[in-house]
Amino acid sequence: MNSHHPDTLTLMEFSAGNLTEPHALCIRLHLDQCADCRSRVDTLDSLGAVMMENQPQTEMSSGMFDSILSKIDSDDTDAEREVSTAAKAGKRASALQKLLGDDLNGLPWKRQLGDVSVLDISDRFPGQNEQVVLQKLVAGGKAPSHTHRGEETTIVLQGAFADQKGVFNQWDFVVLNQEDNHRPVAVGCEDCITLSVLSAPVKLTGTFSRMLNPFIR
Numbered sequence: 001m002n003s004h005h006p007d008t009l010t011l012m013e014f015s016a017g018n019l020t021e022p023h024a025l026c027i028r029l030h031l032d033q034c035a036d037c038r039s040r041v042d043t044l045d046s047l048g049a050v051m052m053e054n055q056p057q058t059e060m061s062s063g064m065f066d067s068i069l070s071k072i073d074s075d076d077t078d079a080e081r082e083v084s085t086a087a088k089a090g091k092r093a094s095a096l097q098k099l100l101g102d103d104l105n106g107l108p109w110k111r112q113l114g115d116v117s118v119l120d121i122s123d124r125f126p127g128q129n130e131q132v133v134l135q136k137l138v139a140g141g142k143a144p145s146h147t148h149r150g151e152e153t154t155i156v157l158q159g160a161f162a163d164q165k166g167v168f169n170q171w172d173f174v175v176l177n178q179e180d181n182h183r184p185v186a187v188g189c190e191d192c193i194t195l196s197v198l199s200a201p202v203k204l205t206g207t208f209s210r211m212l213n214p215f216i217r
C-alpha cells in the first residue's frame with residue numbers, strides 16, 4: 001500500500017483533464033497501483049459529469065466544495081486490499097513500459113558525480129515546456145543536499161528513498177517546492193529510480209553544487 005498520494009486538488013485537475021501530459025502520466029502511474037486514489041478519481045469523474053449535465057444552474061458554493069472534498073478524503077474503500085495485491089504482483093504500469101521499455105536499469109543513464117545518474121526524457125513529450133527527468137540513486141547512496149526553485153512532481157518507479165519527510169516507496173507520489181531542502185537517501189537493496197516533472201531547475205545547496213546540478217533537478 002502506498003503512503004504518499006496526489007492531493008485531492010491534483011486529482012480534480014487530472015479528472016478534469018487539465019494536467020500536462022507528463023504530469024498526467026505521473027498520476028496515471030500512481031493510479032495504476034493505488035485503488036484508493038482510483039476510487040477518488042471515479043468519484044470526481046462522476047461529479048464532473050453531474051456538474052456538466054446541470055450547467056449552468058449548478059453554481060458550486062464553497063460549502064458544497066468543502067463537503068465534496070471531505071467526502072472524497074474520507075472515501076476509504078476496500079480498495080486498499082486491491083492495492084496491496086497489485087503491489088505484490090510487482091506489475092509495472094503499461095504506460096511506463098510503452099515509454100521506457102522493460103529494463104529501467106538498462107537505460108542510457110548519464111552518471112553524475114557520486115551516487116546519482118540522470119536521464120532527461122523531455123523529448124518524449126514534444127510540445128511540452130516542462131522538463132521530464134529520470135533519476136537514479138544507487139542502493140544505499142545519498143543525493144547531495146538541494147532545494148527546488150519551482151515545483152517538482154515525482155513518482156518512484158523502482159526501489160525507495162527516504163528524506164526528512166519520510167520513506168517514499170515504489171509508486172509513491174510527492175510534490176516538492178521551494179520550501180523543501182532535502183537530501184534523499186536510497187533505502188533498501190535496489191537502486192532507486194524516480195520520474196520527475198520540473199517546472200523550474202533545482203538549486204543545489206551543498207558543496208559540488210555546480211558540478212552536480214542535474215540530479216536532482
Ligand SMILES: [Zn+2]
Nearest residue numbers: 005006034037
Ligand atoms: Zn494513491
